[in-house]
Amino acid sequence: MQSWRAVRRACLILTLVVFASFGGTAQTVWGGDALIPSLKDVYAPYFEMGAAVSIGVLHPYDDLLQKHFSSLTAENSMKFSEVHRSPGRYTFHAADRIVDYAKEHDLLMRGHTLVWHSQVPAHVFLDDARESVTREVLLERMREHIELMMHRYGDVVYAWDVVNEAISDEHNVFLRSNSRWHEIIGDDYVAQAFRMAHEADPNAKLFYNDYNAVQPAKRDKIIRLIEELQADDVPIHGVGIQAHWNIYDPSVATIREALELYSQLGMEVHITELDLSVYAWNSQTPMMWEPTEEILELQAQRYGEIFALFREFSDVITNVSFWGVADDHTWLDNFPVQGRKNWPLLFDEELQPKPAFWSIVDF
Numbered sequence: 001m002q003s004w005r006a007v008r009r010a011c012l013i014l015t016l017v018v019f020a021s022f023g024g025t026a027q028t029v030w031g032g033d034a035l036i037p038s039l040k041d042v043y044a045p046y047f048e049m050g051a052a053v054s055i056g057v058l059h060p061y062d063d064l065l066q067k068h069f070s071s072l073t074a075e076n077s078m079k080f081s082e083v084h085r086s087p088g089r090y091t092f093h094a095a096d097r098i099v100d101y102a103k104e105h106d107l108l109m110r111g112h113t114l115v116w117h118s119q120v121p122a123h124v125f126l127d128d129a130r131e132s133v134t135r136e137v138l139l140e141r142m143r144e145h146i147e148l149m150m151h152r153y154g155d156v157v158y159a160w161d162v163v164n165e166a167i168s169d170e171h172n173v174f175l176r177s178n179s180r181w182h183e184i185i186g187d188d189y190v191a192q193a194f195r196m197a198h199e200a201d202p203n204a205k206l207f208y209n210d211y212n213a214v215q216p217a218k219r220d221k222i223i224r225l226i227e228e229l230q231a232d233d234v235p236i237h238g239v240g241i242q243a244h245w246n247i248y249d250p251s252v253a254t255i256r257e258a259l260e261l262y263s264q265l266g267m268e269v270h271i272t273e274l275d276l277s278v279y280a281w282n283s284q285t286p287m288m289w290e291p292t293e294e295i296l297e298l299q300a301q302r303y304g305e306i307f308a309l310f311r312e313f314s315d316v317i318t319n320v321s322f323w324g325v326a327d328d329h330t331w332l333d334n335f336p337v338q339g340r341k342n343w344p345l346l347f348d349e350e351l352q353p354k355p356a357f358w359s360i361v362d363f
C-alpha cells in the first residue's frame with residue numbers, strides 16, 4: 001500500500017522548493033489540500049464514510065464534508081424534540097437544510113432517530129388534562145411521528161435508527177425502564193416501531209441503535225432483542241453500534257468479539273456515532289488543556305487498529321459514521337463534565353488532519 005505520509009512529505013519539500021523559486025504562486029500550484037487523501041475514496045472499497053452535522057457547521061465544514069464523506073447524519077435536527085417541540089408546532093427548518101445539503105452534494109443520509117426515551121418532549125405522552133395517554137393513543141402518536149419523518153425525508157434518508165437505546169445498562173434488566181414509550185406501550189413498543197416504519201417506507205433500511213454495544217452483557221441483550229424481533233418476523237435490517245469509545249476502552253479484542261457475534265445475525269452493521277474520547281469514560285483521567293503528543297499518538301494508534309478491524313468486517317459493516325467532523329465542535333466538549341474540552345475526532349480545531357487521520361488512511 002502507498003504511504004501517504006511519505007508522499008505528503010515529498011510533496012511538501014517540493015512545494016517549499018517551488019515556493020522559494022516562484023514566490024507566492026506555489027501555494028496555488030501545489031495547494032496543501034491536494035496532498036491529503038479523501039477518506040471516502042480510500043474507504044470506498046469497504047464502506048460508506050459518514051459524519052454527524054448540525055446546520056451551523058455545514059458552511060465551515062463544507063470542504064471537509066464534500067471531500068471526505070459520503071453519508072451524513074443530523075446530530076440533533078431530526079430528533080422528536082427538534083421537530084415537534086409542542087403540540088401542533090412543527091419545526092423542520094434545520095432538518096430540511098441538512099437534507100437539502102445532502103441532496104445537493106449527492107450524499108447519503110442516516111435518519112436519527114425515531115423512537116428514543118431521550119430528547120422527546122413530555123407532551124407526546126400527555127393528554128389535554130396533562131394525564132398520561134393510553135397505549136392506544138401513544139401507538140397512534142408513534143405512527144404519526146414515524147410517518148411524518150419517513151415520508152418527508154424518505155427520498156434522501158436510506159437508513160433509519162428506528163429505535164435508539166432501548167436496552168437497559170442494569171444487570172438483570174432487559175429493556176430500559178426509564179422510557180415513557182416502554183412504560184406506556186409495554187415490551188412490544190420496539191416491534192411496533194419497526195412494523196410502523198416498514199409500513200411507512202418499505203424501501204428504508206431499519207436499524208436498532210445503541211451505545212455500550214460491544215460490552216458483553218449489553219451486547220448479549222441487544223442480540224437477544226434482535227433475535228426475538230427476527231423470530232417474530234419484525235422487519236429489521238441492521239444493528240447500529242454507536243461507538244462512543246475512548247483511547248483506552250474497549251479493547252480491540254472486545255470489539256472483534258462483538259463484531260463476530262453481530263455478523264451472525266445476518267444483517268448489516270453500521271458504526272453510527274464513532275468518536276474516541278481522550279478521557280476514559282466516567283473515570284478520573286485528569287483534565288487536559290491541550291492534548292499532548294503522546295495522547296494524540298495513542299489515539300492515532302487506536303483509530304488505526306479499530307479501522308483495520310472494520311476493514312476486516314467490511315462484508316457486514318456498510319457505513320462508518322463519526323459523531324462530528326472536527327475537534328472544534330463535539331458533543332463531548334460538555335459531556336460527561338460541563339465545559340471540559342475533548343479532542344475525539346480525525347480533524348483538529350483548525351480543521352487539519354490529526355495523526356489519527358493519517359493512521360486510518362495509511363495502511
Ligand code: HXH
Nearest residue numbers: 075076112164165211242244273282331336
Ligand atoms: C448518543 N447517546 C445519542 O444517540 C445521540 O443522539 C446524541 O447526540 C449523543 C449520543 C450516547 C449516550 C448514552 C447514554 C448517556 C449519554 C450519552 O448517558 C449517560 C449519562 C451519564 C453517564 C453515562 C452515560
